[in-house]
């Protein structure tokens with residue numbers, strides 16, 4: 001019997017799930033976040049799951065890639081990567097919001113390949129009876145710590161019902177949000193998404209967090225909303241308070257200028273988002289921590305390559321997230337479990353969602369961590385009714401691309417996207 005497991009078909013289902021009015025440096029989250037759920041079917045009857053972005057251009061590229069993968073063995077990931085690259089033929093995407101840096105044709109291949117790779121590892125794991133973490137070198141930790149990801153937010157979307165979190169537009173609101181998130185999930189580290197208000201107000205919010213939670217590592221991420229001088233002012237004000245400062249200013253040159261004088265490490269998911277950006281970043285000493293994200297670093301195995309490079313060049317490693325569902329959380333957890341030098345608590349948008357496509361029970365937060373699933377593959381199953389419902393929601397909500405700036409402009413026509421803003 002051949003040990004090949006060949007792809008016969010790929011089902012791609014765009015879904016929309018409710019998302020609160022979370023503010024960031026480029027606008028505000030729309031009422032629904034979009035994701036695509038991939039099911040890779042095989043000739044041995046084993047199906048693997050993947051999850052990725054669902055912007056229209058990305059969906060079109062995923063379909064192109066899916067056609068090119070039919071007939072390939074799920075173990076031949078290198079061939080699959082080459083097939084995806086050939087199918088895309090230099091087609092370059094965008095992240096639609098600019099929060100994850102410059103997108104090139106090679107990084108587009110990584111974005112498109114990623115959910116197929118995850119699904120194929122799910123299949124390999126199911127076939128071998130091993131968890132995905134075992135296929136990545138084996139778990140070095142049984143629990144993966146995540147951080148409380150705080151956002152300034154409105155109480156509701158304009159014209160909509162208030163969500164259960166309420167408004168958070170000042171230090172008291174941010175501290176209350178952190179308290180609930182820590183009570184509910186037990187997170188041990190805290191990240192504030194900044195770049196929304198004047199830097200002085202965000203410094204005040206971080207100080208309030210420090211006072212309320214004296215022992216928890218704190219991070220601030222304004223998504224490049226500040227000039228070099230403003231970044232240095234904030235860095236000095238928060239000396240001894242932040243575990244790391246994430247993307248204070250745009251570009252590697254600017255980050256390097258801040259890094260030379262900032263008392264804390266700088267982290268990024270904006271100026272190092274692809275392999276060809278690592279060499280100049282190391283040469284410039286632009287960042288001290290890279291936020292990995294398997295959705296754009298080309299999947300789980302290529303994220304481990306990134307981890308090796310970070311290890312070699314003494315760069316810290318953390319993990320980035322966007323609004324996501326349970327398939328992604330499972331993949332992030334297996335990857336983090338099997339990456340020894342991923343020593344920071346990972347980002348997750350998990351607490352912000354109220355809807356899910358994965359059957360309950362597989363992924364639970366305890367003391368801020370998720371236990372690494374030990375069953376075969378990713379260890380999660382689709383809830384088919386939920387998938388159908390969230391797909392219906394995608395069809396009816398009318399959103400087809402993430403557009404935080406466009407949504408903000410519809411609410412406040414005077415709003416301008418400006419990077420850096422202060």
Ligand SMILES: O=C([O-])C(=O)C[C@H](O)[C@@H](O)C(=O)[O-]
Pocket residue numbers: 022023024099193221223269320321322323
């Ligand atoms: O760490 C980051 O830069 C992010 O998580 C980017 C995201 O897009 C975040 O800003 C968001 O969800 O608005």
Ligand SMILES: [Mg+2]
Pocket residue numbers: 221223246247268269270320
């Ligand atoms: Mg960031």
